[in-house]
Amino acid sequence: AQTVTQSQPEMSVQEAETVTLSCTYDTSESDYYLFWYKQPPSRQMILVIRQEAYKQQNATENRFSVNFQKAAKSFSLKISDSQLGDAAMYFCAYRSARASGSRLTFGEGTQLTVNP
C-alpha cells in the first residue's frame, strides 16, 4: 500500500519570503500522480499543483512550484513571495495511474502560518 508522509506539522514564513513544505511517499509503482492541496480555514480543499511521475520537468503554477525527486520519492512544495492568503493547511496526496487506481492517499498535512 502507498503511504504519504509530511514530516512538518507546522511551518511559518514571513510575508514576501519563500517557504518549502516537504513530502515523501512510498510506492512500488512507476507511474503515478502527486498533488498538493490547500485547505484554508473555510475547509474547502483547493488544488494547488499536480505532477505526473513520468514527467521530469517540475510543475509550476505562478508562485507555487514543486521539486519532484522520483528516485528519492520526494515531492516538496515551494511557495515564493508568500502572501497572507497562503495561510492554510497543505496536504500532499498520491494517486496511482493504474486504470483502477482512482483513490487519493493523503499525508497528515502541514499547517502554514504567514506572518505580516
Add this chain to the structure above:
Amino acid sequence: DGGITQSPKYLFRKEGQNVTLSCEQNLNHDAMYWYRQDPGQGLRLIYYSQIVNDFQKGDIAEGYSVSREKKESFPLTVTSAQKNPTAFYLCASSIDRRGVTDTQYFGPGTRLTVL
C-alpha cells in the same frame, strides 16, 4: 455555475439515528468520492464510485452506506453502526474516461456532530 455542492453545511445527529449527507455535481464527472477528515489529520477514503450503479469500499467503509443512482448525485448515509461519526465529510469528483482518472475536485464539506 459548475461545481460540487454539499448539504447541509452543519448537521447534528442524535446517537442511534441514521443521517444522509448530500453531494451533487454538475461537472459531468464520472467518478465521485467520500472522504472523512478528523481534527489535525488528513483525509481518509470512505467510498467511491466510478460509474452509475456501482461503488467500492474505501479504507473506512464500516458504518457507512452510499448509492449512485444518478451520475450527478452520490449521497452518503452515516448509520447508527458508525461508532464515532463526528467529523468533517468531504465529497469529491473527477473525470474518469477511458479508464483514466483525472484530478479530484472537492465540495465545501459537511460538519457532522453527534449529540
